Amino acid sequence: xxxxxxxxxxxxxxxxxxxxxxxxxxxxxxxxxxxxxxxxxxxxxxxxxxxxxxxxxxxxxxxxxxxxxxxxxxxxxxxxxxxxxxxxxxxxxxxxxxxxxxxxxxxxxxxxxxxxxxxxxxxxxxxxxxxxxxxxxxxxxxxxxxxxxxxxxxxxxxxxxxxxxxxxxxxxxxxxxxxxxxxxxxxxxxxxxxxxxxxxxxxxxxxxxxxxxxxxxxxxxxxxxxxxxxxxxxxxxxxxxxxxxxxxxxxxxxxxxxxxxxxxxxxxxxxxxxxxxxxxxxxxxxxxxxxxxxxxxxxxxxxxxxxxxxxxxxxxxxxxxxxxxxxxxxxxxxxxxxxxxxxxxxxxxxxxxxxxxxxxxxxxxxxxxxxxxxxxxxxxxxxxxxxxxxxxxxxxxxxxxxxxxxxxxxxxxxxxxxxxx
Numbered sequence: 222x223x224x225x226x227x228x229x230x231x232x233x234x235x236x237x238x239x240x241x242x243x244x245x246x247x248x249x250x251x252x253x254x255x256x257x258x259x260x261x262x263x264x265x266x267x268x269x270x271x272x273x274x275x276x277x278x279x280x281x282x283x284x285x286x287x288x289x290x291x292x293x294x295x296x297x298x299x300x301x302x303x304x305x306x307x308x309x310x311x312x313x314x315x316x317x318x319x320x321x322x323x324x325x326x327x328x329x330x331x332x333x334x335x336x337x338x339x340x341x342x343x344x345x346x347x348x349x350x351x352x353x354x355x356x357x358x359x360x361x362x363x364x365x366x367x368x369x370x371x372x373x374x375x376x377x378x379x380x381x382x383x384x385x386x387x388x389x390x391x392x393x394x395x396x397x398x399x400x401x402x403x404x405x406x407x408x409x410x411x412x413x414x415x416x417x418x419x420x421x422x423x424x425x426x427x428x429x430x431x432x433x434x435x436x437x438x439x440x441x442x443x444x445x446x447x448x449x450x451x452x453x454x455x456x457x458x459x460x461x462x463x464x465x466x467x468x469x470x471x472x473x474x475x476x477x478x479x480x481x482x483x484x485x486x487x488x489x490x491x492x493x494x495x496x497x498x499x500x501x502x503x504x505x506x507x508x509x510x511x512x513x514x515x516x517x518x519x520x521x522x523x524x525x526x527x528x529x530x531x532x533x534x535x536x537x538x539x540x541x542x543x544x545x546x547x548x549x550x551x552x553x554x555x556x557x558x559x560x561x562x563x564x565x566x567x568x569x570x571x572x573x574x575x576x577x578x579x580x581x582x583x584x585x586x587x588x589x590x591x592x593x594x595x596x597x598x599x600x601x602x603x604x605x606x607x608x609x610x611x612x613x614x615x616x617x618x619x620x621x622x623x624x625x626x627x628x629x630x631x632x633x634x635x636x637x638x639x640x641x642x
Contacts, residue, residue, distance in 0.1 A: 229254040230299045230541045231288065231314075233307035235278065236260055239520050239590060240303045240534070247534035253542055256297055258288055258310070278306040279413045285313035292318055299541030301494070305332055305379045308514045321439060323514045327490035331514045334376050334421045337489060344488035346481065347508050350424040356404055360397035363422070364390045370425040372456070375400055377416025378409070379511070380518065382604050386425060386456025396457075403602050426510070428503030430454050432464060433482045434517055434525065434533075435496040436540060442483050442496070443547055445533070446525055447475055448557075451621055460600045463624055464521060465557035465617045474502060481507035495537055520588060520609045524558040527551050554613050557620040559628055561589075561607040563599040567635040570594075572607065578630040583623030585611045587631075597635060607633065 230248070234241050236259050248255035257273035274291050276284035288310070300322055302311035308328045315322030330336040335353045342348045353376060354363045373396045375383040383400045387393035397420060403409065404417050432448040448464040468475055482498050495516040501508045516522060522533040528549045540546045572589045579587040589608035591597065597607075612623040 228252065228542055229256055229295070229297050230301060230538050231256045231258060231292075231297045231311075233258045233276070233300065233302040233311050235304050235306060238304050238518075240518075240522075243520065243522065243532070244301070244303070244534045244538065247532055247538055250531075251535050251539055251542075253538050255538070256291075256295065258284070258307075276307075276310060278310070279411060281309045281313055284310045285317060288314040289317045298543060299538075301537055301541050303515055304518065305513060305515065308332065312514075321493040323437075323491050323494050327492065328514045330489040331491070331512050332377055332379075333416050334374055334511070335419070337509075337512060338421075338423075340488045340490075341485055341509060344484060346484055346488065347506050349426050349508070351421060353419045353421045354397075356401045356418055356420055360394040360401075361390070363397060364393040367393065367422050368424050369393075370456075372423050372425050372459075373397060373400055374421045374423065375404055375409075375417070376419040376421050377414050378403075378604075379513065380604060381459040381461060381600055383601050384459045385601055386459075392457070399601070425456070426501045426503070426508050428501040428508070429470075430499065430501050430510075431468060431470070431478055432517070433478065433496075433498040433500065435482060435486070435498070436537070436546075437486065437491055437493055437496055438540070438547060440487075440492050441547075442486055444479055444482070445527075445536075445551060447478060449617065458600045460562050461560055462562055463557060463559050463621060464524060465555065465621050465624075466524065467555060467617060469617050470502070478502060478507045481509055482512075485509040485512055494541070519560065519606065520590070521558045521560065523586075523609070523611050524556045525551065526556075555615065555617045555620045556611075556613045557617070557624055558612075559610040559624040561610065561628065561631070563597045563603060563605075563607055564633060565597075565635065566599055567597055567637050568594060569597055569607070570634040570636050573632040573634065574630045578610070578627040581612075581623055581627040581630065583612045583614045583619055584627045585613050587611075587627060 258276045259273050260278050300311045300315045302308045312325040312328040338351050370388045373385050383403045385396035387396050430450045434446040436443050446466045447468040448466045449468050452462045497513045497517050499511040525533045587610050591607045610627050612620045614620045
C-alpha cells in the first residue's frame with residue numbers, strides 16, 4: 222500500500238520544549254503519522270530512537286534542506302512548528318516542498334519586533350513610538366532620545382523575556398545594561414541571529430492585555446480563543462500568569478481586538494497555520510504587541526478543547542494535513558491556565574501540596590514541569606515557569622478563582638544554592 226503523504230505531518234520543535242508529547246498524543250488520536258525534526262545531537266545516529274531529523278536552530282537554511290532531502294524518501298503533507306526558533310525552518314522547508322504555510326518573510330517579521338512594527342505602521346495600525354539601539358551603544362546617550370515611560374525589549378526574544386519598563390533615565394540605563402548582558406549569554410548567542418544585536422525601545426502602552434489564538438487557512442483567519450489576562454501587567458517586568466477564556470470584554474471591545482489581529486496578520490503576511498497574538502486595549506483602540514507564527518506555548522493549549530474533547534494540537538495537525546477544521550466548534554465551558562511563576566532565583570528542592578491543589582473545585586490538573594535540583598531563573602532573564610494549573614467551569618470568574626485557590630495551596634522549597642552532601 223502506498224502511504225498517503227497528507228496523513229504524515231512534520232513537527233518542528235526544540236527538545237527542551239513541552240509540546241512534543243502533546244502533539245504525539247494528538248497525532249495518535251487523529252490517525253496522523255507524526256514525523257519529527259528537533260535540535261538533538263546531530264552526531265549520534267538517532268539517539269532517542271524516534272527517527273527524528275536532526276536540525277540546528279541557528280542554521281535554518283541547512284536544516285530546511287535536510288527536511289527537503291528527507292521528504293524525497295518519506296513524503297510529508299504538512300508542517301507544524303512550535304516555538305519561535307523553528308518557525309523560519311518550517312517556512313523555508315514548506316516553501317521548497319510547495320506545502321501551504323506562512324511565507325518566510327512573514328515569519329521573519331514576526332520574530333523581529335522592529336520589522337513587525339514597521340509593517341503594522343505601514344498598514345495604518347496603531348503603534349507606539351519605537352526605535353532600536355545596538356546593544357553596545359552608550360546607554361546614557363540612548364536614554365536621552367526616548368520618551369518616558371518606555372519599555373525596553375530584546376529584538377528577537379519572546380515570552381516577555383528581557384522586557385523591562387523604565388520610568389526615568391536611571392531605570393533606562395540599568396535596564397539597557399541588564400538586557401545587553403542577557404543577549405550576550407551563551408544560550409542566546411548560539412542562535413547567531415542578527416536580532417540579538419539590538420534592543421528595541423517603545424513608549425509604554427497602558428491598558429488591559431489580552432491574548433488571541435488563531436488559525437489561518439490560505440489567508441482566512443479563524444479566531445480560536447480570546448484570552449483575558451486578569452493580572453495587571455504594568456512592569457517593571459511583564460511575567461504572564463493567568464489566561465482565561467471566553468473573554469469578559471464587552472462585545473464591541475472583542476470585535477476591536479479581533480479586527481486588529483486580522484489586520485496585523487495581513488500586514489506581516491501570515492497566510493496558513495497557527496497564530497498567537499498579544500494585544501493591549503485602551504480608549505485609543507487595540508494595539509498589537511507581539512504576533513507569532515506558531516500556537517500558544519508551553520502546555521497552555523490544554524486550556525482549549527474543540528468538538529467532543531479534541532485538543533488544540535489535534536486541530537492544528539488535522540489542519541496541516543489538509544482537513545477542513547473550520548467548522549469544528551470550541552467547547553462551550555469557560556477554561557483557563559495559570560503559568561506558575563518562579564517566586565525567586567535559586568535551586569528547586571520541592572513543590573509541596575500538589576495533590577491538594579489539584580483537588581481544588583474546578584481544577585482539572587496541576588503539572589509541575591520544573592525538575593528537582595533545577596536552577597530557577599525568574600524573569601526578565603528566565604524563560605520558563607515552574608509548571609501549569611488548568612481549570613474549567615461555568616464562567617470565567619469561577620475559572621479564575623479556582624486557579625488562584627489552587628496556586629495559593631502550593632508551597633515551593635527553593636534553596637539559594639545546591640546543597641552539598
